[in-house]
Amino acid sequence: MKVVKFGGSSLADADHFRKVIDIISSDSSRQVVVTSAPGKRFDGDIKVTDLLIKFAETVIANQPYAEIQQQIFARYSDIGKEFSVSSEVLDNINQKLAALPTKQYPNDEYLMAAFKAHGERLNAELFAACLTALGQPAKFVDPSEAGIILTDNPNNASVDEETYTNLAKIKIGNERLIFPGFFGFTKNGEIATFARGGSDITGSILARGLKADLYENFTDVDAIYAANPKIVKDPLPINKMTFREMRELSYAGFSVFNDEAIIPAIQGQVPINVKNTNNPEADGTLIVPEDELEIKSPVTGITASNRFAALYLHRYLLNKEVGFTRKILDILYKYGVSYEHMPSGIDDLTIIFDKSQLDGQTIKKMCADIQEAVSPDDMEWIDDYAIIMVVGEGMRARIGTIENIIKPLADNQIAVHMINQGASRISIMIGVQEADADTSIKEIYNHFFN
Ligand SMILES: Nc1ncnc2c1ncn2[C@@H]1O[C@H](COP(=O)(O)OP(=O)(O)O)[C@@H](O)[C@H]1O
Numbered sequence: 001m002k003v004v005k006f007g008g009s010s011l012a013d014a015d016h017f018r019k020v021i022d023i024i025s026s027d028s029s030r031q032v033v034v035t036s037a038p039g040k041r042f043d044g045d046i047k048v049t050d051l052l053i054k055f056a057e058t059v060i061a062n063q064p065y066a067e068i069q070q071q072i073f074a075r076y077s078d079i080g081k082e083f084s085v086s087s088e089v090l091d092n093i094n095q096k097l098a099a100l101p102t103k104q105y106p107n108d109e110y111l112m113a114a115f116k117a118h119g120e121r122l123n124a125e126l127f128a129a130c131l132t133a134l135g136q137p138a139k140f141v142d143p144s145e146a147g148i149i150l151t152d153n154p155n156n157a158s159v160d161e162e163t164y165t166n167l168a169k170i171k172i173g174n175e176r177l178i179f180p181g182f183f184g185f186t187k188n189g190e191i192a193t194f195a196r197g198g199s200d201i202t203g204s205i206l207a208r209g210l211k212a213d214l215y216e217n218f219t220d221v222d223a224i225y226a227a228n229p230k231i232v233k234d235p236l237p238i239n240k241m242t243f244r245e246m247r248e249l250s251y252a253g254f255s256v257f258n259d260e261a262i263i264p265a266i267q268g269q270v271p272i273n274v275k276n277t278n279n280p281e282a283d284g285t286l287i288v289p290e291d292e293l294e295i296k297s298p299v300t301g302i303t304a305s306n307r308f309a310a311l312y313l314h315r316y317l318l319n320k321e322v323g324f325t326r327k328i329l330d331i332l333y334k335y336g337v338s339y340e341h342m343p344s345g346i347d348d349l350t351i352i353f354d355k356s357q358l359d360g361q362t363i364k365k366m367c368a369d370i371q372e373a374v375s376p377d378d379m380e381w382i383d384d385y386a387i388i389m390v391v392g393e394g395m396r397a398r399i400g401t402i403e404n405i406i407k408p409l410a411d412n413q414i415a416v417h418m419i420n421q422g423a424s425r426i427s428i429m430i431g432v433q434e435a436d437a438d439t440s441i442k443e444i445y446n447h448f449f450n
């Protein structure tokens with residue numbers, strides 16, 4: 001049995017719905033389908049999830065929302081009409097959208113989560129109705145019915161282990177099961193979503209929980225490439241890579257697959273195949289356990305992310321002071337801030353943060369507390385920080401990979417602020433200024449692949 005997830009780009013309009021239906025009809029083992037919300041139909045279009053966020057914000061601000069609600073409904077009705085689904089199906093979608101502002105939520109964060117989740121919920125219902133209209137047996141499965149239980153973090157939730165016990169009870173018969181991606185329910189029965197791009201996580205949870213043989217993830221590119229095709233022209237496709245290579249690359253910018261989504265697949269040892277809805281014949285990229293990879297080159301992929309900021313601290317004899325890091329960690333704990341990396345030298349320490357969890361006020365207060373607690377000789381908040389990640393299982397066995405990464409940067413006068421080799425020895429992380437990120441990727445890519 002295969003779990004098959006279709007991203008928003010694969011379900012943006014009726015033409016894409018048709019391609020998706022052809023794909024699942026061509027393979028009877030594609031029995032479990034996960035849908036995202038309709039994505040962009042053309043450059044400059046707006047994803048339904050973003051429209052729903054605007055809808056929620058309008059409701060929170062007590063502003064008139066009829067127009068945005070109508071705009072969202074039109075995305076579904078345009079598709080439904082092409083498949084001649086019954087008027088009840090479209091009325092039901094309209095009523096669910098209209099009901100969203102009238103419901104009670106514990107707070108605005110839960111309101112936001114419930115609005116966002118309806119992008120996938122309504123699309124899964126519509127998709128099941130389209131299949132039924134074509135005479136193909138299909139059943140929409142609500143995450144509450146399936147027992148997909150999430151933590152109480154409404155817009156950035158994690159899965160609760162109990163989910164897997166619940167999923168093990170699901171029987172797969174002749175009709176296809178259509179699950180909405182991206183959300184589940186807290187133990188209190190409230191809707192919670194994963195972070196953006198989280199429908200990939202739902203697919204992976206189902207692949208583990210339902211013991212799938214393969215998790216197929218359909219998107220809009222023929223493969224995962226060694227570098228983002230928007231940065232490097234015609235990059236090489238990656239035919240096969242390991243779970244942990246994918247985790248490192250998606251964490252640092254390969255947006256084609258969500259970084260948290262790899263974890264349930266690893267736990268269940270379910271291989272992942274990323275494929276193209278617009279060209280399903282192409283092999284795509286296969287993501288497998290380490291012992292199934294034949295290593296061919298030192299580097300598998302290169303990426304960059306600018307979602308980071310860094311705090312640089314300098315103080316002589318920092319290496320001899322017991323409790324220096326602990327004082328800093330206590331302050332981070334006080335502000336509820338997590339850190340991503342903490343490379344250090346004898347007199348220096350850099351703490352790298354994910355910017356999305358920080359606002360100006362928190363940064364100011366946190367830095368003031370750190371200044372007072374550890375009196376550094378020098379302290380600098382670096383906001384325009386990008387992390388370049390070079391990843392490859394082949395690195396472990398090679399000497400000199402770092403030189404080969406640094407040389408093209410030096411040749412292009414790009415200053416390196418930090419280098420960190422992960423303990424797994426399959427990735428090297430380099431801190432550069434945000435403005436240098438794209439050039440760094442291009443130059444490192446050319447050095448290794450051209
Ligand atoms: N290394 C990469 N290989 C392939 N695609 C990449 C890579 N890095 C970023 N992307 C981008 O990821 C996009 C697919 O992800 P996404 O837009 O989330 O798709 P979906 O809507 O199917 O979930 C591609 O169109 C491409 O622009």
Ligand SMILES: N[C@@H](CC(=O)OP(=O)(O)O)C(=O)O
Nearest residue numbers: 007008036049196197198199
């Ligand atoms: N629709 C949600 C979740 C998701 O995973 O979407 P996509 O599969 O289109 O990346 C989002 O836009 O974040």
